[in-house]
Amino acid sequence: MALTRDYSHYVKELDTGIAHLDLAVEGVSCAGCMAKIERGLSAIPEVTRARVNLTDRRLAVEWKKGAVDPAALIDRLAELGYKAYPFEPVRAEIVEAEQSRFLLRCLGVAAFAAMNVMMLSIPVWSGNVSDMLPEQRDFFHWMSALIVLPAAAYAGQPFFLSAWRALRAGGVNMDVPITIGVILALAMSVVETIHHAEHAYFDAAVMLLTFLLAGRYLDQNMRRRTRAVAGNLAALKAETAAKFVGPDEISEVPAASIRAGDIVLLRPGERSAVDGEVIEGRSEIDQSLITGETRHVAAEKGTPVYAGTMNVSGALRVKVAAAAEGTLLAEITRLLENALQARSRYVQLADRASRLYAPVVHVTAALTMLGWVAWGASWHDAIVTAIAVLIITCPCALGLAIPAVQTVVAGAMFRAGVLINSGDAIERVSDVDTVVFDKTGTLTLPDLDVVNAQNIPSDVFSLAGRLALASHHPVAAAVARAAQARAPLSGAQEEPGKGVRAMIDGVEVRLGSPSFCDADGLANEILSRDPEVSVVAFRRGTQCHVFAVRQQLRPDAVATIAALKQRGIVVELLSGDREPAVQHAANALGVGIWRAGVTPAEKIARIEELKRQGRKVMMVGDGMNDAPSLAAASVSMSPVSATHLSQATADLVFLGRELSPVVAAIDYSRKAVYLMKQNIWLAVGYNALAVPVAIVGLATPLIAAAAMSGSSVLVMLNALRARHAGQEVR
């Protein structure tokens, strides 16, 4: 059967007869890689441009349309030593990249205006105490207005729009007082300038915008970076399918381009990227990612296959189905939708603070105005003082207090292997007092591992590993991985459903089922001790060994569970797997509360029950069957190996073989919320000092500018403390 690879789905055609392809590249880490890739690809004459983005670990290639096959470019990269996968940016990522550019443009404009206004303001401040002529002062004020008014109108857009949206939805957010403060400050300054007055607040307004934009840009940038990594990981998983394009011809196409009714080939050891039904072939399939059940299911004509199931032994032809009603998948999708609807909107700390803050500030300003009028001041002076109060209380520090901490913590969590999917996840994780784990793929590693390696001589092990490279069977793959085999044996032949064999120095070596290797006795002995393992036998002449293979617990699972308990968090285990397997894991980890054979609906019911008891539940799971309960929990986390659906639902995604990111996420989040609250109190404390000064009418533009930048810098410095949190899990 001929196999071609078809990447045309990913190739974008630019109007000038140039084709463009974005690739996620594995292993690009330094300047050397960058130069090597760019030179290697530019050496192909038809390639017009090859540029590596080191921040996002991506490569953009352009070539004359029709001159190069994209698959050849990927092969060329493989020759250079880099694995590359075609990449399709998700919509959310494109939107965020655009927003981040817009914020940077706004920041540039605001910073330009702030710097140039300072050039004009400092002479006015010093001139007011010396001998500046009123005409000169007016000239400087008018110049300031000329710079600041257009700059604020442009750079203030992110705040004005957000405030407008909040007001239209009948709510208040932090941008409402910011917008009111900035607009009033500018309006008053214009009026004062017209009346040749001494004070104008153009500088304070534009500095406020600059500080806030800097905080927001950094926050946005961190989020964009996290999303880029998550996008790369999705691309590296390379969801492709072997589609039949002729009766005997298959083409490797991206899963996204498969349509209902297509027929795909599912080879042994391959994970299905589509939902469908078997139309030809016999095999065993591993549905553990879907149901949590680790025992393999027999597949024959008519058996439904879901995306995420692994084909174990024989090749299958699968007819792709549309989202069918009444299947397990449809049931999971329905539960997921219900759970997402029921998920109550968490009110973020910033919004809660601004709900209290905005009325207090505006009432204070109004009282100041009335107070001054009652004291006998003119309406003009009273209004100017009231507006000065609003400018001073404009929540510069408060607006930075939370995004600054979020940025620092997202960066620290990123380094600890945790990617943040949803914006308010940090605050929700910090409240967690119960963690519910799924077993298969979450507490255990997603791949199989050899458990009796210490009983097998190392030369036998490495030989078996090399022989195993010739097989696609997942158990054989586990042996090859455990032996760290690199060089396949030449002349190895696979006997479908039995095993592989080869000749070495005239002696036959075999790896496969116990009966294929004449090792039933030894295999039964191992199985009687531990019925959960899968066995694979190896024979060289008269020498015979049996490998026991199973999903291992993550290396630090015991320590992580202990660390969670030490933090006063209740740990539960809910699994779709059979009772003996779940019990074994629960005992090994010291988890007292566990349930086995749980359906997706029962998982949700348990989480709802815990929530009714007032618990804040974090769900950690990877399977398709976990997706609804991930959505139902207060906050959720998935390993990066999880199904697409679960990963999209989870608030946090963790990388690597270890489970400790779960603890790291909780530690960092707790520290973050502690610092956010501390920052809010710092901002409130600053207001308590500055507001009386403004109320008595002493807030000159100089004081406003100094107080504003002082408090902003203080809050930012405090946020940097979030970089270090918690102890290492050992």
Next chain:
Amino acid sequence: MEVLVYLVPLALGLGALGLAGFLWSLKSGQYDDLDGAAWRAIADDDPPQAAPKKKLGSP
């Protein structure tokens, strides 16, 4: 003090020039890959055909 009438606009013009430069650099994608740009600045720019000459031992 009449000198201010053209000195201040001149200063602002220079500032605006800086801003225009920043917006241009942003538009031409110079902020898209900050990590990469740091390395590119110190990379040798040999033509792709010529084998890169490396002097061992020199800093």
